[in-house]
Amino acid sequence: MILRYEMSDMGLLHHFLGMEISQDENCVFISQKKYAENILKKFRMHGCNPNDTPLVVNQKLKKEDGGRKVDASVYRSLVGNLLYLTATRPDIMFATSLLLRFMHNPSHFHLGAMKRMLRYIQGTIDHGIKYSKNSDLKLFGFCDSAWGGCVDDMKSTSGYCFSLGSGMFSWVSKKQQSVAQSSAEAEYVSASLATSQAIWLRRILEDVREKQEGGT
Template sequence: MIWVYFMRERSEVFTIFKRFKSMVEKQSGHHIKSLRNDNGKEYSSKEFDNFCEEEGVERQLTVGYTSQQNGVSERKNQTVMEMAKSMMHEKGLSKNFSAEAVYIAVNYEIMIEEFRNDMMERYEMSDMGLLNHFLGIEFYQVEDGVFISQKKYTENILMKFGMSGCKPMATPLVVNENLQRKMERKEVDGSLYRSLVGNLLYLIATRLNIMYAASLLSSFMNNPSQNHLGAAKRVLRYIQGITSYGIKYCKYSTVKLFGFCDSDWGGYTDDMKSTSGYALSLGFGVFSWSSKK
């Protein structure tokens, strides 16, 4: 349960606590037995101490610089304030409506908690906290946004195909190289090639810079040659130098839609078809991209 009180000055804490204590005890029929707070001066007045002693309320102080204790209320406060700011920004409201926005955000938090508990009772599921890892994609949730990457998955691919520690390349493909279906034939392991390209195709979930190369190489999966396998291994050498790359979605960036597109106009010599691609961004991380023949 969350209660929110707005104060003009910190000195109002004692008066507000007395009102809060009276309200809660009358509504619940239970007494407040302990009060945990930080070492702020607004809690350490003699008047506050005497009141708690008379009412039989045990005082507990958090240990400074310990996130396990001191960061709980701060994180909750930050969550509520961010929700309130988002709602005000969405509706274009002024700061005069801050109090109303905070009250709505608090009630929304309560609804989320009730929904979570209801789902856990109905289905076999557990609340694991913030998302960190999902299907090979790593999520790093920091103060100014969310960063997604496939660093571990990339390292596993390089190790799987014996390219771990290889010399990195500056580009995924040789510039102006013309890969075709009918090239100099040299027997290669088709299953190895398909496995390699399949891994690259999953990697474009966060690496749009290899999307064109992976899409091009996938068109030779039925009958690959040594040239095609060499080109695929060059892509592995390219990602060797960018294993920690990913996409960051910033929290405070200005939301503005950007779109980029391009085409090679008949660049595929086997059937003279064009390869077109696009990428869409909201002013920070790219959220949609494609490369299609």
């Protein structure tokens, strides 16, 4: 195209919409380290002690927990920042999706869970997604559900992720729209959501001449 149009060659892409992109002849690594550092500084958590997990295991958060109410604007700002961080951090997708549910009237329990997530980010600030050059371009998908995980309405949570080659590129964690009557029903709903995404991804790959043979 440079022969036909007036263009400037600025070299390899290294930043895009807050994402850092490192490229060499063998792989591409995408992360949001600087963005994550800015979040920690913005909310005065830079240099905090790290946690190994984004949430406390088996902790049940609910809308009306009797806790002291906190500034909703601060909570919403933090949730919005973390939501954008999930662009390269599928490991915080479930926790962020969960904490999104309490934006209307957050308590100090919700804010405490949010700060725990910031501690997790502090300890995993170098995490990102690596796409290797010589990886087999086979589409793999995984899905799961958490039956009745929402204390307020007993709705379940669906989640899926898809990888192509060496890295994930599509993931979701969201509350189901109806109340599942059994864990099997919750799994079927989650599988249906993942199947719809798999069909769409396979068609996209076929359009770019990477048709998938066999099942996903």
